[in-house]
Amino acid sequence: MKNEEDRPPKFYFCNCFTTDNIFLEDYKLHVRFVSEQQFRLDYQAVLRRLGCVTDPQFEDVLNKISQEVERRRSLRVKSAERAAAIRDIYRPLHPHVYHLQESYLAPEFKRIVEYCRSGDASEEGLAGLLQAEAGELEMKFFTSRNLCHRSAVAPRVFRFTVFEKRFCEELIEELQHFEQSAAPKGRPNTMNHYGILLNELGFDEGFVTPLRERYLLPVTSLLYPDCGGRRLDSHKAFVVKYDMHEDLDLSYHYDNAEVTLNVSLGKDFTEGNLYFGDMRQVPLSETECSEVEHRVTEGLLHRGQQMHGALPISSGQRWNLIVWMRASQERNRLCPMCNRGPALAEGEGFADGFTSHSGTDASCVLT
Numbered sequence: 330m331k332n333e334e335d336r337p338p339k340f341y342f343c344n345c346f347t348t349d350n351i352f353l354e355d356y357k358l359h360v361r362f363v364s365e366q367q368f369r370l371d372y373q374a375v376l377r378r379l380g381c382v383t384d385p386q387f388e389d390v391l392n393k394i395s396q397e398v399e400r401r402r403s404l405r406v407k408s409a410e411r412a413a414a415i416r417d418i419y420r421p422l423h424p425h426v427y428h429l430q431e432s433y434l435a436p437e438f439k440r441i442v443e444y445c446r447s448g449d450a451s452e453e454g455l456a457g458l459l460q461a462e463a464g465e466l467e468m469k470f471f472t473s474r475n476l477c478h479r480s481a482v483a484p485r486v487f488r489f490t491v492f493e494k495r496f497c498e499e500l501i502e503e504l505q506h507f508e509q510s511a512a513p514k515g516r517p518n519t520m521n522h523y524g525i526l527l528n529e530l531g532f533d534e535g536f537v538t539p540l541r542e543r544y545l546l547p548v549t550s551l552l553y554p555d556c557g558g559r560r561l562d563s564h565k566a567f568v569v570k571y572d573m574h575e576d577l578d579l580s581y582h583y584d585n586a587e588v589t590l591n592v593s594l595g596k597d598f599t600e601g602n603l604y605f606g607d608m609r610q611v612p613l614s615e616t617e618c619s620e621v622e623h624r625v626t627e628g629l630l631h632r633g634q635q636m637h638g639a640l641p642i643s644s645g646q647r648w649n650l651i652v653w654m655r656a657s658q659e660r661n662r663l664c665p666m667c668n669r670g671p672a673l674a675e676g677e678g679f680a681d682g683f684t685s686h687s688g689t690d691a692s693c694v695l696t
Contacts, residue, residue: 338562338657338684338685339684339685340563340657340676340678340679340680340681340682340683340684341671341673341674341675341676341680341681341683341684341685342673342674342675342676342680342681342683343660343664343666343667343671343672343673343674343681343683344671344672344673344674345664345666345667345669345671345672346401346666346674346681347398347401347402348361348362348363348398349361349666349667350585350666351394351397351398352580352582353376353390353393353394355381355390356376356379356380356381356390357379357580358372358375358376358379359582360372360394362394362398365391368391368394373387376390400516405675405676405677407515408515408526408528408529408677409677410513411512411513411514411515411529412528412529412531414512414513415512415513415529415530415531416531418510418511418512419507419510419512419530421503421506421507422502422503422506423499423500423502423503423506426496426499426500426503426536427531427532427535427536428535428536429535429536429539429540432493432496433492433493433496434491434492434493434544435490435491435492435493435626437489437490438489438490438491438492438544440458441455441458441459441489441548442543442544442547442548444458445547445548445550445551446547450547450551451551452551452552455548455551455552456487459487459488459489484605484619484631484635485552485553485631485632485635486605486619486621486629486630486631486635487552487629487630487631488621488624488627488628488629488630489627489628489630490626490627490628491590491592491626491627491628492592492594492626493626494625494626497594497595497625497626498595500594500650501594501595501596501648504525504568504648507525507530508525514526515529517567517568517569517651518567523569523570523571523572524567524568524569524570525567525568526567527566527567527568528565528566528678528679532566533566533678533679537564537566537652538564540652541561541564541652541654545561545590545652545654546558546559546561548630549561549588549630549654552630553587553588553632556587556588556632556633556634556656556659557587557588557655557656557658557659557660558587558588558656559656560656560657560658560659561587561588561654561655561656562655562656562657562682563654563655563657563679563680563682564586564652564653564654564655564679564682565585565586565652565653565655565679565681565682566650566651566652566653567651568594568648568649568650568651569648569649569651570646570647570648570649571598571601571639571642571646571647571648571649572642572646572647579638579639580638581606581636581637581638582636582637582638583609583633583634583635583636583637583665584633584634584653585633585653585655585665585666585681586633586653586654586655586665587632587633587634587654587655587656587659587660587665588630588631588632588633588654589630589631589632589633589651589652589653589654590628590629590630590650590651590652590654591603591623591628591629591630591631591649591650591651592626592627592628592629592649592650592651593623593624593625593626593627593628593647593648593649594625594626594648594649594650595625595647595648596645596646596647596648597645597646598642598644598645598646598647599642599643599644599645600640600641600642600643600644601623601639601640601641601642601643601647602620602621602622602623602639602640603620603621603623603629603637603638603639603640604618604619604620604621604637604638604639604640605618605619605621605631605635605636605637606618606619606635606636606637607635607636608632608634608635608636609634609635609636610634611636616636620640623639623649633653633654633665634665655679655681655682656682657682657683657684660681660682660683661683661684664683671683673685
């Protein structure tokens with residue numbers, strides 16, 4: 330019989346999941362909704378300045394918020410139902426891609442991980458190796474897009490080749506095969522309309538978890554020890570798609586993660602670079618953005634709380650693998666989405682990465 334401490338932790342959501350960070354796409358605005366009265370007081374004037382000036386427009390906003398709140402409240406049950414239906418209905422095109430193999434990984438990435446596992450590894454040595462492997466990270470600083478304004482910024486964004494090109498091609502073929510099937514599909518998050526939740530498709534146990542635990546954790550432990558990089562114990566992984574007839578770009582935002590890996594899988598596309606600002610606590614008026622080219626097979630590793638976005642593609646189609654990596658010891662103290670001690674709600678799988686073992690933080694209350 331297993332001891333209590335030997336059992337894998339149970340993960341939870343914070344209750345703010347149903348009230349905070351609701352994205353209004355028409356106005357490029359994240360909002361909090363507890364009641365209509367609170368929402369009017371907090372946002373009606375802001376929305377008017379953004380063009381929501383008539384009563385029907387405001388009612389449309391309220392309807393969209395209501396739909397999103399209901400989606401979030403039913404997410405746990407709906408996600409489990411979709412995953413069960415996918416297991417029954419869907420037959421993979423490339424079953425082997427669901428299980429991580431070293432042959433899928435680029436030699437450069439394996440050298441980086443091997444160095445990080447060595448006894449004499451250091452952050453400085455790793456930074457030098459990353460430069461040598463991928464070349465210096467070229468960045469273009471810009472203010473002309475009305476996104477950010479000039480000041481010094483230290484992005485701490487790292488780029489390196491993660492996968493072999495052939496694997497990326499096979500993974501996209503598998504994802505397209507799933508897209509075209511009759512199996513139900515979930516939406517990755519409130520900002521991406523087109524993409525696939527990898528846990529529902531069955532990638533977590535055999536692919537994403539070993540990728541995080543065996544290969545990414547040694548790297549993040551050296552690069553991000555100050556924001557949970559040594560204690561990443563869960564994740565949310567999904568694929569997003571940008572297409573000329575679907576999502577073209579992604580607005581300025583931060584992730585519900587301690588550390589994020591964003592890998593460009595393909596296909597053929599032009600433009601669509603990523604841009605990075607400062608941490609979310611820094612006002613937009615004091616931030617300069619750094620534009621970074623996103624190349625197929627390469628991953629960009631960055632802190633989840635660092636503000637960033639994706640510029641529009643101008644042709645083609647792009648698929649990105651996103652892994653939001655989470656450290657329960659960090660988020661148990663303070664929820665990164667509401668900046669409060671988390672009030673925990675039941676979840677499935679890794680949920681949002683909170684656990685009930687919060688150490689000294691008495692503000693974590695199970696609800």
